[in-house]
Amino acid sequence: MKIIEPSVVVTRWPDMSTIEEAVRVCYRSEGNKRLYNQLIKSGHTSVLEHASISFLVTCSRACSHQLVRHRIGCSYSQESQRYCNYENKGFEFIRYEGINEEYLEGVVWEYLSYSGKVEDKRMILPNCTATRIFVTMNIRALLWFFELRCSSKAQGEIRKLAIDLKGQYERFLDD
Numbered sequence: 001m002k003i004i005e006p007s008v009v010v011t012r013w014p015d016m017s018t019i020e021e022a023v024r025v026c027y028r029s030e031g032n033k034r035l036y037n038q039l040i041k042s043g044h045t046s047v048l049e050h051a052s053i054s055f056l057v058t059c060s061r062a063c064s065h066q067l068v069r070h071r072i073g074c075s076y077s078q079e080s081q082r083y084c085n086y087e088n089k090g091f092e093f094i095r096y097e098g099i100n101e102e103y104l105e106g107v108v109w110e111y112l113s114y115s116g117k118v119e120d121k122r123m124i125l126p127n128c129t130a131t132r133i134f135v136t137m138n139i140r141a142l143l144w145f146f147e148l149r150c151s152s153k154a155q156g157e158i159r160k161l162a163i164d165l166k167g168q169y170e171r172f173l174d175d
């Protein structure tokens with residue numbers, strides 16, 4: 001049994017030249033970083049839908065449920081608890097204050113003792129069970145995701161992931 005931290009790894013950076021191409025059609029001009037910021041300020045954000053970013057998130061099942069509430073411009077492929085048998089793959093839980101190891105060891109014991117199908121055994125697992133979810137978001141959706149989930153109103157785990165991803169994305173834009 002492992003207790004792990006949530007993480008986000010970008011696997012494909014957006015092709016910003018696609019946005020520039022779209023901007024060129026609108027204004028007959030070259031796209032540049034200043035223009036990108038102007039687009040956001042002016043609300044002309046539909047051109048940002050032409051580029052997208054892909055990333056792999058490792059987080060709790062509770063957090064993944066919050067993530068997939070973002071519907072527009074977002075695609076998801078999540079590890080299946082119906083088919084992935086933790087008995088073979090190993091148990092991973094996201095570290096969460098107040099959830100102690102003894103409790104999680106009890107969960108593992110219950111899972112291993114259950115004789116039903118894998119899709120039924122998953123009902124024993126808690127919300128802090130780790131999951132992997134592959135996400136693609138267009139840039140307009142990404143900025144909206146940052147808006148909602150970097151906020152102090154968002155829950156700690158998804159907020160940490162959103163702030164981490166925002167930092168990576170801003171460093172990419174600066175390069």
Ligand SMILES: Cc1cc2nc3c(=O)[nH]c(=O)nc-3n(C[C@H](O)[C@H](O)[C@H](O)COP(=O)(O)OP(=O)(O)OC[C@H]3O[C@@H](n4cnc5c(N)ncnc54)[C@H](O)[C@@H]3O)c2cc1C
Pocket residue numbers: 069070071072073141144148149153154155
């Ligand atoms: C702090 C916080 C607390 C939350 N608490 C809860 C909670 O207690 N319970 C709960 O169920 N959810 C909760 N949510 C989830 C929230 O309600 C949204 O489902 C989630 O943040 C995704 O946002 P979104 O719908 O704007 O994103 P998307 O689904 O990506 O939609 C993007 C935008 O498209 C437009 N849009 C999408 N679908 C429609 C539609 N059907 N009709 C009209 N316009 C549409 C809207 O402008 C929307 O903002 C919470 C979210 C946050 C950030």
